[in-house]
Amino acid sequence: MAAMDTKPEFPLIISVDDHTVEPADVWQSRLPKKYLDTGPRIVRAPLKEISFLGGRFRPVMGASGEDGPLGDWWLYEGLQRPLTRLDTAVGYSRDEIKLEVITYEQMRPGSYDVPQRLADMDVNHVQSSVCFPSFPRFCGQTFTEAKDHELGLLCVQAYNDWMVEEWCGPDAQGRLIPLTLIPLWDAELAAAEVRRNAARGVRAVAFSEIPPHLGLPSVHSDDWDPFLAACDETGTVIAMHIGSSSRMPSTSKDAPPAVGSTITFANCCFSMVDWLMSGKFERFPNLKVMYAEGQIGWIxxxxxxxxxxxxxxxxxGGVADKVHRPPSEIFAEHVYGCFFDDAFGLQNLDAIGLGNVLYETDYPHSDSTWPKSREVGEAQMGHLEPDVVERIVRTNAIELLGLTPEGLWRR
Known part of the structure; x- marks a missing residue:
C-alpha cells in the first residue's frame, strides 16, 4: 500500500505589518493636564463631506447638530481627523467597504482591544504581529506637522509608552511586537527615543519612506546620522510603510483611488534606491530597513x-566615493521587502533573496487577507519547499526582530 502524501502544516504566521486603531484615552490618560485641551482627543460629530482623490484624503467635520453620518473624530491642535471604514475594514465584504466615517462601535473590536486582537489572530493562523499606528499616521507625521513640538514630543513618548506597556504588555503574551515612533523634526531627540525604547526591548522604529515629502532632510544628507547611529548601535530596524511620506503615489489630482492603489509600491521603489545609493549602509553596517506593504515583485x-x-x-553619478559595492550586494545584507499577496514575487525569489522577504496580513485594513491569510499563503507558496515557506513566514522575522525561537517578543 502506497504511503499517504501528507502536506506539512502551514507555519504559524509572524505578520510584520498590521495596524492598531488607538483607543480614545491613549493621550488623554498620559499627557500633562495643561495639554489635555490641545492634545489628541476623541469627539463624536457628523461628517460634512469627504474625498480621496489624487492621493489626498480630505474630510470636513460638520458642526454639532448638523445633518450627516456620525463618526468619531480625533482633534489635535487644529486637526480634525475621523475614523473611517478604511482604517478598519475586516469583517466587511469588499463591496461594503466605502470611504465613510465610523465610530468605535462600528469597527471590529480587535482593531483596538488586545484580547480581541489575539482572538482574531488565532482565527487567522497568526502567532505574532507588528502594528503600525493609525492616528499618528505611519511614522508619526501627525506630530511632526503640529505647531507645538514640545507637545509633539510628549505625544510621541505617550504613544510609545502605550505601545510597549499596554498594547504589547503582559496581556499580549509576547505575541504583539512593539513598533515605536520618533520625533522626526529633531534627529538628536529621535536618537534618544530609539535608545530609550531599545532599553526596554524594542527592536523596530517607524520612519518615512521619503522624508523630503514631509519637509525633512533626505537620507543623502548627514542630518539623520544621530538617529541612524542609534539604530545601528541598538539593532533597531527602520520600518517604512507605504504612505509614510504623507503622499500616496498618484498621477493627477483627479485620479481615482484605484490608480494609487495599483501603484502603492512606487514610493518603496524610490525609497530603496535612495538608501542603496546613499552610502549609509557602509557608514552604519548594522542598519536594517524594511518596506511594509510594498510587495516584492518589483525588486x-x-x-x-x-x-x-x-x-x-x-x-x-555622484556615488563613487560612498557606494563601494554593487547595490544588489548591499540590498542582500540590509533591506527586507514585505508582502501579503504577490504571486509574481514568489516566483522570482532567487532574484530577490530568500532571506530578504517577510510575510504580512495588513489587519484590519481593506487590503487585509484576514481571515484567510493561511489559505492565501498556501495558494501562493504551494510550489515552494517547506523550509523555504518557514523562512518567509517565520524565520526571517524572528532573526530580523530578535524574537525568541518560538516567535515571541523578548521583553
Missing part, C-alpha cells in the same frame, strides 16, 4: 538597474 528589476547604473555611471 529584481530595480536591483538589476541599480547595479548597471553603479557599474556604468558611477563616475558621474
Amino acid at each position: 529584481p528589476y530595480i536591483l538589476e538597474r541599480a547595479d548597471v547604473v553603479w557599474e556604468e555611471n558611477r563616475g558621474w
Whole structure:
C-alpha cells in the first residue's frame, strides 16, 4: 500500500505589518493636564463631506447638530481627523467597504482591544504581529506637522509608552511586537527615543519612506546620522510603510483611488534606491530597513538597474566615493521587502533573496487577507519547499526582530 502524501502544516504566521486603531484615552490618560485641551482627543460629530482623490484624503467635520453620518473624530491642535471604514475594514465584504466615517462601535473590536486582537489572530493562523499606528499616521507625521513640538514630543513618548506597556504588555503574551515612533523634526531627540525604547526591548522604529515629502532632510544628507547611529548601535530596524511620506503615489489630482492603489509600491521603489545609493549602509553596517506593504515583485528589476547604473555611471553619478559595492550586494545584507499577496514575487525569489522577504496580513485594513491569510499563503507558496515557506513566514522575522525561537517578543 502506497504511503499517504501528507502536506506539512502551514507555519504559524509572524505578520510584520498590521495596524492598531488607538483607543480614545491613549493621550488623554498620559499627557500633562495643561495639554489635555490641545492634545489628541476623541469627539463624536457628523461628517460634512469627504474625498480621496489624487492621493489626498480630505474630510470636513460638520458642526454639532448638523445633518450627516456620525463618526468619531480625533482633534489635535487644529486637526480634525475621523475614523473611517478604511482604517478598519475586516469583517466587511469588499463591496461594503466605502470611504465613510465610523465610530468605535462600528469597527471590529480587535482593531483596538488586545484580547480581541489575539482572538482574531488565532482565527487567522497568526502567532505574532507588528502594528503600525493609525492616528499618528505611519511614522508619526501627525506630530511632526503640529505647531507645538514640545507637545509633539510628549505625544510621541505617550504613544510609545502605550505601545510597549499596554498594547504589547503582559496581556499580549509576547505575541504583539512593539513598533515605536520618533520625533522626526529633531534627529538628536529621535536618537534618544530609539535608545530609550531599545532599553526596554524594542527592536523596530517607524520612519518615512521619503522624508523630503514631509519637509525633512533626505537620507543623502548627514542630518539623520544621530538617529541612524542609534539604530545601528541598538539593532533597531527602520520600518517604512507605504504612505509614510504623507503622499500616496498618484498621477493627477483627479485620479481615482484605484490608480494609487495599483501603484502603492512606487514610493518603496524610490525609497530603496535612495538608501542603496546613499552610502549609509557602509557608514552604519548594522542598519536594517524594511518596506511594509510594498510587495516584492518589483525588486529584481530595480536591483538589476541599480547595479548597471553603479557599474556604468558611477563616475558621474555622484556615488563613487560612498557606494563601494554593487547595490544588489548591499540590498542582500540590509533591506527586507514585505508582502501579503504577490504571486509574481514568489516566483522570482532567487532574484530577490530568500532571506530578504517577510510575510504580512495588513489587519484590519481593506487590503487585509484576514481571515484567510493561511489559505492565501498556501495558494501562493504551494510550489515552494517547506523550509523555504518557514523562512518567509517565520524565520526571517524572528532573526530580523530578535524574537525568541518560538516567535515571541523578548521583553
